[in-house]
Amino acid sequence: MLSHFLLLFIGALLVNNILLIRFIALCSFFGVSNSMSTSIGMGMAVTFVMVLASSVSWILWHFVLVPLHLEFLQISAFILTIAALVQFVELFLKKNSPSLYRAMGIYLPLITTNCAILAVAFINVSSNFSFIESIVYSIGVSGGYTLAIVMFAGIRERMASAPIPKVFQGYPIAFITASLMSLAFLGFKGLFGL
């Protein structure tokens, strides 16, 4: 049982890394990875919201949409729930935990359109995960997200002073860097038979 959860976690964290192998949530991957501190903040915010959102959407799916035969409303219901949830979290943090709000508050509005959150909610449903499985899976995915974005930010910070040809400066070299990182993550394929 424990090994099943461990495999699920490692699979989401490394083997099927959400950014580098599955290509989900790339806008934020390139958008906020300019510095180490912003990418750590973004990683924290994504982790927090993703775990919350996958448990809420799991409950919504299994206790509201399926019993009422409203499965076709999945897309609308999930995106509106996540948008509302993010707003709520922002208000709650602002009021009750100013220090946490300062650390990740500015990233929260960005998360509404972060496809990783919605994607995990869909994957939880389509893979028939139980409640615990979906929590473990979302922790693995968000851990993988944080790992990749923090590493990428570290490389980009170093690259800022490197002599790069003019046409490759900025985004093109960032894409090529991401390509090499993706190649490295491809090496995890087959780990524990995943």
Place this chain on the structure above:
Amino acid sequence: MKRLLRPLINGILKENPILILMIGLCPALAVSSAAMNGIYMGLAATFVLVGSNLIISLIRKIVPDQIRIPIFITVIATFVTIVDMVMHAYAPDMYKILGIFIPLIVVNCIILGRAEAFAYHNGVIESIGDGIGMGLGFTFILVVLGGIRELLGNGTLFGLQVMPPSYKPVLLMILPPGAFLTIGFLQAIQRYRGGKS
């Protein structure tokens, strides 16, 4: 006619969503391992773009400013649900390949971005033109990206053998790293051309 054409050309060339505006990257990279996937994905996104631009430009005068984003999202989600169901029913094989990226059109920044930046401030005809232009610009890049990767990685184009039999496919190109590599070089080429003119 001119009102329809100007935003249309603008979307394909000058403000191409992927190469210039750098939005909507996820599906562009994920489904571009073959040129055919690009066409399906691009057309699905174009349909949603045109539909949501049309509806939003029609209702823009009665939408209260404070709650416009949730209303936009609801309109977009409706069109995405339509595409999702139609593809599931009529193109099941392609639906399996594109997988999660069809429902994820709902959070594609291009669509909400155009609703907010264009359709909310412009008339119906211009908005349709903008939707078609942005959609085609997106489709164009997907097909170019998919074509390059399919040609180098598999030796085929739209499923047909193009390269001579002695050509050894570069498997890397159809794997995830190939997507990042191709788009990086495409952008560098685009910049090189832009810097010259």
